[in-house]
Amino acid sequence: MSDRLARIVGPIVVLLLLILGWEVAVRVTDTQTWMLPAPSDVLGSFRDDWRLLLEHTRVTLSEVLIGFGIALAAGLITGIAIDSNRVIERALYPLLIASQTIPMVVLAPLFLIWFGYGLLPKVLVTALVAYFPLAVNTVDGLKSTDRELMKLLRSMGASNWRIFRLAKVPSALPMIFGGARISVAFSVIGAVFGEFVGAKKGLGYLMDRSAAMFETPRVFACIVILAVMGVVLFALVGVIERITLPWRRYTSASIL
Amino acid sequence: MPTPLLQVSNLTATYMEDGQHLTALEDVNLHVDLHEFVCLIGPSGSGKSTLLDIISGLFAEVAGSVEIDGREIPPAERAGSTSYMRQRDLLMPWRTALENAALALEVHGHTKTDARARAQERFAEFGLAGFEDRYPAQLSGGMRQRVAFLRTVLAERDLLLLDEPFGALDALNRSNLQQWLVQMWEREQQSVVMVTHDVDEAVFLADRVIVLSARPGTVIHEERINLPRPRTRAMLTSNTFLAHRAVLLDALGLLDGDVA
Numbered sequence: 292m293s294d295r296l297a298r299i300v301g302p303i304v305v306l307l308l309l310i311l312g313w314e315v316a317v318r319v320t321d322t323q324t325w326m327l328p329a330p331s332d333v334l335g336s337f338r339d340d341w342r343l344l345l346e347h348t349r350v351t352l353s354e355v356l357i358g359f360g361i362a363l364a365a366g367l368i369t370g371i372a373i374d375s376n377r378v379i380e381r382a383l384y385p386l387l388i389a390s391q392t393i394p395m396v397v398l399a400p401l402f403l404i405w406f407g408y409g410l411l412p413k414v415l416v417t418a419l420v421a422y423f424p425l426a427v428n429t430v431d432g433l434k435s436t437d438r439e440l441m442k443l444l445r446s447m448g449a450s451n452w453r454i455f456r457l458a459k460v461p462s463a464l465p466m467i468f469g470g471a472r473i474s475v476a477f478s479v480i481g482a483v484f485g486e487f488v489g490a491k492k493g494l495g496y497l498m499d500r501s502a503a504m505f506e507t508p509r510v511f512a513c514i515v516i517l518a519v520m521g522v523v524l525f526a527l528v529g530v531i532e533r534i535t536l537p538w539r540r541y542t543s544a545s546i547l
Numbered sequence: 548m549p550t551p552l553l554q555v556s557n558l559t560a561t562y563m564e565d566g567q568h569l570t571a572l573e574d575v576n577l578h579v580d581l582h583e584f585v586c587l588i589g590p591s592g593s594g595k596s597t598l599l600d601i602i603s604g605l606f607a608e609v610a611g612s613v614e615i616d617g618r619e620i621p622p623a624e625r626a627g628s629t630s631y632m633r634q635r636d637l638l639m640p641w642r643t644a645l646e647n648a649a650l651a652l653e654v655h656g657h658t659k660t661d662a663r664a665r666a667q668e669r670f671a672e673f674g675l676a677g678f679e680d681r682y683p684a685q686l687s688g689g690m691r692q693r694v695a696f697l698r699t700v701l702a703e704r705d706l707l708l709l710d711e712p713f714g715a716l717d718a719l720n721r722s723n724l725q726q727w728l729v730q731m732w733e734r735e736q737q738s739v740v741m742v743t744h745d746v747d748e749a750v751f752l753a754d755r756v757i758v759l760s761a762r763p764g765t766v767i768h769e770e771r772i773n774l775p776r777p778r779t780r781a782m783l784t785s786n787t788f789l790a791h792r793a794v795l796l797d798a799l800g801l802l803d804g805d806v807a
Contacts, residue, residue, distance in 0.1 A: 437637070439633055439635060439637055440637050440639070442605055442633065443631065443633055443637050444654065445604075445605060445626055446603040446604065446605055446626055446627075446629070446631040447626070447627055447630075447631075447650075447651050447654040447655070447702065448626040448627020448628075448654065448655070449626075449627075449654045453654060457639075457650075457653075457654070458639070461639065461641040464641075536641065538640055538641045538642075538682045538684070541682050541684040541685050542640055542682075542684045
């Protein structure tokens with residue numbers, strides 16, 4: 292327990308010390324707020340602009356959640372298709388792996404041309420960035436199923452569907468959750484990048500506009516919200532994983 | 548003469564390795580009677596495991612037939628008619644001991660609740676009481692093997708196929724589980740075909756020991772074991788035991804003097 296406490300308290304203390312150092316440094320050097328605001332200025336922005344921040348956070352969060360949801364569904368479907376059919380695997384899997392090397396965010400300007408300034412192009416960028424870790428981990432997870440275990444089930448007379456449900460899905464879930472953790476963090480980047488390229492709403496848009504007006508404290512406030520959003524979503528996937536896969540506690544050290 | 552529970556006739560099996568057809572088993576004939584414990588021994592590569600794979604329907608023969616209860620069953624329909632325990636315990640890490648034990652029953656169509664209730668009834672008898680809710684990672688090797696045994700027995704099939712079930716255990720665990728298996732079998736009286744490479748284990752457990760030759764595997768010797776039931780470890784040093792052991796070692800070409 293004390294070990295666990297230390298693991299939580301340690302990073303918080305370091306973080307607080309960093310913030311304190313930052314505050315002191317800004318005041319001592321008398322740095323202009325538009326250049327580098329002190330943490331207290333950022334807090335001030337939260338106090339003054341909270342309505343604005345909340346409104347734009349809602350937009351970005353919905354882009355992240357919808358995009359991630361689409362990526363999750365698409366990743367699971369393609370992953371299962373690739374695992375279950377050799378022809379599909381040969382045709383699709385190499386492309387899937389190769390496409391991982393392309394930074395998906397570069398497609399954002401095209402989506403702007405095709406779909407305008409609304410929610411859709413951001414959701415698409417988000418879904419694209421989030422899709423690959425999920426698809427690849429689903430394939431790898433399903434493929435990691437113990438072949439001997441599948442033989443055992445077959446010798447019991449289990450159908451392919453039964454084997455899929457009883458052996459493959461549970462074998463794949465830890466890797467799927469691993470993919471989901473990466474994807475959910477990517478989703479936030481995808482949504483913000485989509486907004487940078489062209490938007491009328493969202494934290495990316497608000498940052499862009501605030502920076503243009505040298506409202507630097509508000510830019511920092513947006514960064515803080517995005518960071519918290521990423522961490523919370525990441526942790527949320529971890530919590531769902533721990534509830535869904537209670538047995539993992541005994542087979543591997545857990546992150547977080 | 549009563550119909551044997553299992554009748555394997557003129558069985559030949561080949562498989563592909565490095566683009567070549569290899570004959571794993573050639574013209575194998577053997578039978579297992581109801582309530583009989585048969586051990587299969589033979590040098591590695593003699594196709595012992597392949598034979599179990601064929602009987603359980605995991606692998607198809609190229610010639611010959613397998614009859615269960617007097618009825619010839621083609622390979623594709625054999626799955627589910629026997630209960631097969633493979634070398635590794637193959638417990639699902641995401642299922643508790645109880646849920647693992649109930650697996651075969653679930654596959655055979657029992658509801659989860661019913662399957663688990665049936666497994667629960669037998670937990671104490673298998674020395675697993677109190678460990679129902681543990682995950683495999685929390686169990687010792689010997690306990691995991693007993694859960695796998697319970698899963699195999701609970702499938703409620705007349706014929707159990709055991710592929711070196713003690714292969715992965717240390718000597719002490721192995722000897723304990725042999726003793727335990729022989730006692731359990733003497734109560735259950737399900738028919739057993741067990742593959743082992745350990746002659747002592749075969750003589751100690753079996754009613755009959757069948758010796759397979761090196762590849763291509765074929766039956767080269769059958770030995771009826773004349774030790775009384777119940778078996779005890781004290782018999783391991785009896786003259787009968789040693790005589791059987793000598794005959795089997797000789798059949799395997801392992802007696803002193805045979806070795807070049």
